[in-house]
Amino acid sequence: MTKKSLTRREFIGKSTIAAAGFWIGTHSLSAKQEDLINKQEPPSDRLNIGIIGTANRAASNITGVSSQNIVAVCDIDDNYLSAISQKYPDAKSYNDFRKLLEQKDIDAVVISTADHTHAVATIAALNAGKHVYCEKPLAHTVFEARAVAQAAAKNKKLATQMGTQIHAGNNYRRVVELVQSGAIGKVSECHVWCEKSWSGGERPAEKPSVPKNLHWNLWLGPVVERPYHPSYLPKTWRRWWDFGGGTLGDMGCHYMDLAFWALKLRHPLTIESEGPPVKQETTPAWLIVRYEYEAREGMPPARVTWYDGGRKPDLVMEGKVPLWKNGVLFVGDKGMLVADYDQHKLLPEPDFAGFTPPPQRIPNSVGHYNEWIRACKHGSPTTCNFDYAGALSEAILLGNVAYRTGTKLEWDAIALKAKNCKDAANYIKSEYRKGWSLV
Template identity: 55%
Template sequence: MSDVCRRPDGSESSRPVSRRFFLGTALAVTATTWAAPRAKARSLRAHEKLNIGVVGTANRGAANINGVQSENIVAICDVDSRYLAQAQERFPKAKAYRDFRKLLEQHDLDAIVVSTTDHTHASPSAIALNLGKHVYCEKPLTHSVHEARTLATLAKAHPELATQMGTQIHAGANYRRVVELIRAGAIGTIKEVHTWVAKSWGGDHRPQGEAVVPDYLDWDLWLGPAPQTAFNPGYHPAEWRRYWAFGNGSLGDMGCHHIDLPFWALDLTAPTTITADGPPVDPEVAPNHLQVRYEFPAVGDRPALSLTWYDGGLRPALLKQPGMPRWGDGNLFVGDKGMLLADYSDHRLLPEADFREFQPPEPTIPDSIGHYNEWIEACKTGRPTTCNFVYSGNLTETVLLGTVAYRCGQTLEWDPIGLRAPNCSKAEEFLRRDYRAGWTLG
């Protein structure tokens, strides 16, 4: 018996609704994911201010607070009392919490901003959506592929709730101009994309030994759903990115920022295969460098193409060709009529001599009102955000599949409907994770 299925990008497929589909998606998402929210989002007029709760107040949290401080910050939460005290000085009327689950019980909240470690992104975001709250969450959206699918499913089920992932550069003018050039065919049909960063969030081994937990840190709450782990100062506040229990290395840190551009410009969805190369796999520690090749299927008029990711100092060989400009991190689009080199704030059409007389197309993508303002306005008006959890969940899934392929040690064939790699049963242990007792997703 056939029915209409929905792909991760929202498009339809006449593929039969099989038991595998339901086991791979519906039952993989917890029951609370499919429940209606226990409260509805409050209707606001344009001049009214949102009541926002902030989960994570320092580092990225501080930057995100600055982005939404035009609204009412009515609740703040941090497992580190030093950071919490600093936030209390700024917002003395806000209620303070150490546990985000307690914050989410505060009844006057309209929305939350999640800026915690990657392994604690999904739980507060999912719970908030189930409670009828708008959500802004830092990148990557989640720590696992399954969590990303869960948040995307929740966002799709509750379109009245505004969601936004913290890919701030998406709102910049440069990305818009690059998208317009690619879509206008400035360099012809795209055959391949190369994306690279110099960062290296890797290591040789996990921190050794157990230290006394400082009195300012609630270590059990910091761990959240992650496995029980002895405290070591090598984890908090930033080094956790190096370890699989809490982060996903350089790809997890920067992939959503840089791969966002080709995802947007080329309307990418899920890859068909993923191949990763790096140093020998460590079961606990991310690699110092990684190269991942994603193969994307043909869609409509766009043929199949590849996207290759490089980090830890690796760079595409094309950058060594004569005439290539000096460039930091970025993307290189390779078409049959030329190349386009781009970073956050600049782009070049190559070879430059061939494009000396080129006239760019008239801008068609409106300027952003600002990354945070997009989300704030969406909370009040219902207008969609450009980095909503449906788009960002798909992007995050693809990014994290690179780490799954690396940890499996083989090319993955990817079934996005079933949320599985049919050729690699080992992938299952990296696609999702067990939550520690007392912690839930949604």
């Protein structure tokens, strides 16, 4: 069958031996080289992409896929929608992503909305037969994260990728190789810290008018209705439990990603959190979360601890590890390894003088967005697909559940419940208002 005899959708979605060979043979291309190749493609061979959420964080995501055809844009803010429509005048515009998903020529969507609408938009897109790129975390609740992963598994031919851009960097890959090669011995302890802090107070009492450019009801989506207030958006929603997950929800998927990848983690056995007194409406100024994992694939049981809002591991505060603002510290029985986005060090440094790194075995990425673009076209793998990202997001969100219940949770990953805390169910799954569902 020739390319001309295929429909455009069939051609883009067709996974062939030739496509697989293209993936294997060009995996060492730089992201800039891949962008150039994408832009040299004839328009008929490019993906038709719908953009859901067009401003703030979305700007980088749009740039990341701009080599393709942007055929639809959606935002609940008419000012943002007007701005992106000027850049892509041929794209159809929408306020409701559900209407966008009815557009037949869309092959894939990029979702950059607030956390509370990630799952409803993602599952609707998968059910509509669209490839999906979604910002992190993958969902707002543990139940949603599992539902998204299951929807992706059901639609195996659709390419998925979560927005953990640092995963594509060479530094993370070299760290994974060092840990998994045994450079610091068996690792049973990992510490992850982030200086950032999202927190707030009580629900505003004022009820100002909704700005004319804002479709407030659509922004709320599945969340129980409440009056508009500028304290919620556009950039402050992360500190409200109904819309975000605080610092852990914001940054956990980026830094915990390295621990998950290197230590081959999935579902924790227990989760315990500490922080300031719990507030009903808003997230804490700081948080420490302790996870316990069983032995995995030749690796011993592991304790992983998250710190944010200025808290750091004792090893850092004692001067045994560099005082970086953010970091991931692996503690092995033969040494330590500390990393952030761009650098890593083996510690104590004198013990590793003259150390020869293991051979590179993880190919350099063609670029985080280009992995997904290529997967949409050829069926090649993505490294942050919704199976991996779903488990990572579940663990991140469970840290907030443990904090809000004040209980060390004994986690049953199969049943998706805390065996020792009935109250956890209130935070594992949230009720949707009428008109919204994951079906």
